[in-house]
Amino acid sequence: MENVPGHRTDDLEYLDSNGIDRDEVSSALARIFNEMIFGDTPLHCDPHGGNIAIRKNDVRREPNFDIILYDHGLYRDITKQLRRDYAKLWLAVIDADEKNMRKYAYNVARITDDQFPLFASAITGRDYRAVTKSVVSTRSDEEKEEISGALGEGMLQQLVQMLGKVPPIILLILKTNDLTRSLDENLHTRDGPVRNFMILARYCSKTVFEEQMETIAQTGSKLWPCNLFRLIAAWSSFMRVELKLSLYEHYISFRRFASLSPIASI
Ligand SMILES: Nc1ncnc2c1ncn2[C@@H]1O[C@H](COP(=O)(O)OP(=O)(O)O)[C@@H](O)[C@H]1O
Ligand SMILES: [Mg+2]
Structure with missing residues (x-):
């Protein structure tokens, strides 16, 4: 019942004049909604721009803003x-x-x-x-x-x-997915959709890795030779994606730092 006022995410003037980094806002929104899809939390049933607001947080430095979600009437669990x-x-x-x-x-x-x-x-x-x-x-x-x-x-x-x-x-x-994409587009971020795709890819590879771990655990001890081999295979494929993503993240930071021209694909 608390009154939690905030500004719309497309109020770029508010974000810029308060030193709130648009790319950070976009990434935070992507994380929030991916967590609701892939994590153990239920998914907000009415994800649209009007149910989200941003406010400056003067106490915390990183990030220096809060994201407010309104309208908690209905949530759904995803199996x-x-x-x-x-x-x-x-x-x-x-x-x-x-x-x-x-x-x-x-x-x-x-x-x-x-x-x-x-x-x-x-x-x-x-x-x-x-x-x-x-x-x-x-x-x-x-x-x-x-x-x-x-x-x-x-x-x-x-x-x-x-x-x-x-x-x-x-x-x-699909609606949630569309929302994060349109929020990102309306924020006119420096990195474009790439960073949010990387956040999504991380959630996806973690989800697949957890499934592989669960399957291995169901077939007996992790130290059995055959299971150990599967464990190493699952871990290395997870790490390969992680490595690729971190390298790419470094590349983006470097590109931003060096102000190189945007790239077309990864
Ligand atoms: N706790 C709150 N503090 C401040 N503003 C709020 C709060 N709850 C809702 N609002 C504002 O009122 C609007 C409508 O409320 P909401 O819960 O989304 O109802 P509806 O079902 O009509 O969409 C929200 O978009 C938000 O701007
Ligand atoms: Mg609403």
């Missing part, structure tokens, strides 16, 4: 299996691995092969052709126009039909 399949779907998207994208799109939302291109565009907000290359780059104005054009040319009807068959919890996850 572990769905979380894991969704994580694998995103890892496939980030790897541009179409075979696994199709497999996990089916597992997550029963998306058939013919519905897949539309679904891939719906979850990434990208033109399908971009999805099979790299979704990490910033959307060009041309691409945004092409998508709105296609929606006007009958794709909207197909989209509505497809989304009508998707389980409500998936729609909620």
